[in-house]
Amino acid sequence: MYSVAIEDYLKSLWKLGPKNVGTQELADNLDVTPASATKMIQRLTERGLVDHIPYRGASLTKKGELEALSVVRRHRLLETFLSQTLGLGREQLHDEAEKLEHALSKNLENAIADYLGNPKRDPHGHPIPGPNGELYNETDLPLSDSPLNMSLTVMQVPDDDSNVLSWLEKNGIHPGIQLKILSRDDFDGGINVSINNRKIRISSSIASLVKISFED
Amino acid sequence: MYSVAIEDYLKSLWKLGPKNVGTQELADNLDVTPASATKMIQRLTERGLVDHIPYRGASLTKKGELEALSVVRRHRLLETFLSQTLGLGREQLHDEAEKLEHALSKNLENAIADYLGNPKRDPHGHPIPGPNGELYNETDLPLSDSPLNMSLTVMQVPDDDSNVLSWLEKNGIHPGIQLKILSRDDFDGGINVSINNRKIRISSSIASLVKISFED
């Protein structure tokens, strides 16, 4: 239905939203020039996928959002599928799914969802939109500003930075793992956590990318 | 590396080869106009993927053939993978693999081959080229001109005609099945075969698409 490029633009707008997204920010995210982004925004606007106020930014229409969620669903189902079947590591999943997501038919999407038992999260803990774009209420919080000395469960890690992912994996941090924040460095925001009686220091930039919940 | 269009042209040239392929035949196979095919043949020739003598036809160079075999390998590995994991029917596999094959990285190709144990044939019985384009000697013969009253093993069915495939499936004909030709209609070439004590008539056009061997 939609081209690879259009799907990529919608996905980026969704990731950067729901606020109005600037041309520069979008262009950076897609690795194109601002001029290219402007042109595409105009095309998407014509197709009713995007609302655009010149010089003010762009945001997805309902139609555009649904299409974006469909891409995100395919992406996350693929990650889950590749993880379960081939046992790919979390740091490999994103790039592969990024390519395959545009070539996944509705049929195959359904077959995979079925095979996996309609999972609610992918291997990074990111919620998988339902077949009609349903996305359940997100309540996970950044590890960076969670309270000390509570038992926390890691719920989400980033999916698109394989360096960060490799570091997290090496230190045993992934969805499902329990940890406790022992102390916080007031200057740089870094935290000391304990995982299975090991102590690890996590920089604030990484900690802000890890989401936790208080449940276990 | 190569675009979807280029990969499709190489694959078609490979399927229609190894003889010189006419512009019309190629265009028909790809559902484009002859003029478009001509232009692409010229581009492929410039890239050293194709040899072209104007008005006489085109054929793959060694480089082009290797690239084509790489696409075919991805296609057949994907068919095998989707069949094994998701249990898709033979008549669904081709179209899905057709889309995904262009988005499959070398890494994923290897992971899938590994997972499957480096299979030599796909679910239609078609040989899967090796990672460097190795294709083992093809000795299977068309069912249409096989001898009567011998125990034959079905080795290959077509992959790209879901109607034919559905008919074959409905009649229990797929790779691995044993059958015997009871008689042949001298006028239209249709044959009467017995499969598990059932008698079935197979038209000559379908019989020419089914390949058999004498081994069991």
Next chain:
DNA sequence: TATAAAGTTTAGCCAAGGCTAAATTCAAAT
């Protein structure tokens, strides 16, 4: 052998999606 038909190529057009350079608009700071 001359001509018609079939197949192929060329010419010129189009849309998508990039780019650079120049013009425009908005916002921030004098």
Next chain:
DNA sequence: ATTTGAATTTAGCCTTGGCTAAACTTTATA
């Protein structure tokens, strides 16, 4: 209030891969 700089848009170009219509080869037929 003006100016300056950053962000955005426009203008114009490029490549890819389609298309149609017209020209050109080759092959088949009369």
